[in-house]
Every structure is written in C-alpha cells, then in structure tokens.
Amino acid sequence: MIIINNYSEFETLLGKELGVSAWHTITQEQINKFADATLDHQWIHTDPEKAATESPFKSTIAHGYLTLSLIPYLWKQIADIRNLKMEINYGIENLRFAQPVLVNDKVRLKVKLSSLINLRGVTKATMGIELEIDGQKKPAFAGEVVFLYHFIN
Template sequence: MIVIRNHPEFESYLGKEIGISGWHTITQEQINKFADATIDHQWIHTDPVRAESEGPFKATIAHGYLTVSLLPYFWHQIADVQNLKMQINYSIENIRFAQPVKVDSQVRLHAKLVAIVNLRGITKATIGVTMEIDGEKKPAYTGEVVFLYHFNS
C-alpha cells in the first residue's frame, strides 16, 4: 500500500501503476444482499438452481454494479490518502464490462494514475481501474474512477 499526503506526492505516480488490491471472493450471500439493496432480483443473480440449468454461465453471476461498488473497498487497500479535509467520489467513467463474475470467483483491482489536476487547491485524480478475475483471461471490467481530494495543506 502506498501513502499519499499531498498533491505533489500523488502527482509523482502519474502514468504509473499505483498498486493491486488483495483478492476478494464474491459469494452468493453477497450477491443476494446486493440484490436486496438494489431491488434487482433477476434470476441470473439470485437463483443458483435455475442459473445452473438454464443460464449461459452454469452458475449465478454477480451484478455488474456490485463489482463496481467494490471500487472504494479495493482502492483503500491500494492507497492510504492522508492529510485530508474531505474526499469526494466524483465520477465513474468509461466502465466496460468484459466478463461476468461467477459466484465464488475471486476478484482484485489494478489501479493506475492516468490524470491529475490541481483545481485551485483541490486534487482531481483520475484512476484507471481493471478488475481482474482469478483464472480468467479477460477482466470483469476496465474504466476510470475520479476522486476529488481536499488536502489540509
């Protein structure tokens, strides 16, 4: 894990891979809880018996938005951004889902700093993200997440 305390430290990673998170297993319980929270109970996610017999993947799959919702969890494993007044999740851009995440798969996040701007004392950081699925050639998704950081100094 890297530690970032201010804009110049953050900027030193421009164009570089910042890091890779640890692995996380997507369980059926997590999928079901996400379905409850989002009121999205499509059988491909929540009915293991039907998914095995009728589904194209022979197992349930995680909601795409469930995998995206894990971004902050993984990001905090990669970077410890300190000395903050406030952090704001600003945007998620160009997310492309390339591969479904089957139940009980392990996923992790790769992060690269692709752009950084100082907006009158607010750091706008664009992080390129790729969610890797253990044992799969294609990632779950690729895209960018943008954070605004209000550093204390």
C-alpha cells in the same frame, strides 16, 4: 500500500501503476444482500438452481454494479490517502463490462494514475482501473474512475 499525504506526493506517481488489491471472493450471500439493497432480484443473480440449468454460465453471476461498488473498498487496500478534509467519488468514465463475475470468483483491482489536476486546491485524480478475475484473461470491467481529494493545507 502507497501512502499519499498531499498533491505533490500524488504528482510523483502520475502515469504509474499504483498497485493491486488483495483478492476478494464474491459469495452468494454478498450477491443476495446487494440484490436486497438495490431491489434487483433477477434470477441470474439470486437463483442458483435455475442458473445452474438455464444460465449460459451454469452459475449465478454478480451484479455489474456490485462489482463497481467494490472499487472504494479495494482502492483503500492499494493507497492510503492521508491529510484529507474530504474525499468524493466524482465519476466513472469509459467503463466497459468485459466478462461476468460468477459466484465464488475471486476479483482484485489494478490501478494506474492516469491524470492529476489541481483545481484551486482540490485534487482531481483519474485512475485507470481493471477488475481482474482470478484465472481469467479478460477483466470483469475496465475504465477510469475519478476522485476528488480535499487535502488539509
């Protein structure tokens, strides 16, 4: 795990791969809870029996937004950003879903620091990300996420 205490330490990592998270298994229970939270109960996600016979994947799949929602959890396994007043999820850019994540697939996040800007004391960090699927060549998604870090002076 990388420990970052301030902007200067962050800056030394510019252009580098920061690491990968641990594998996380997407379960049907997690998919169902996400469906409840988002009111998206489309059968391709929540009906294993129908998915087994009618889906081209022969299985339920995770919501794309469920996989995106894992970014903060998985990112915190890669980097420990310390001395913060506040951290803000600022944006997602150029994101493309490349492949569905099936129930019981294992996924992990790979992160590279693409750019770093000091906005009058606020650190704007743009990370290139990929959500890898165990045993698959193509990632579930790839793109960039932007975080704002307000370090304590």
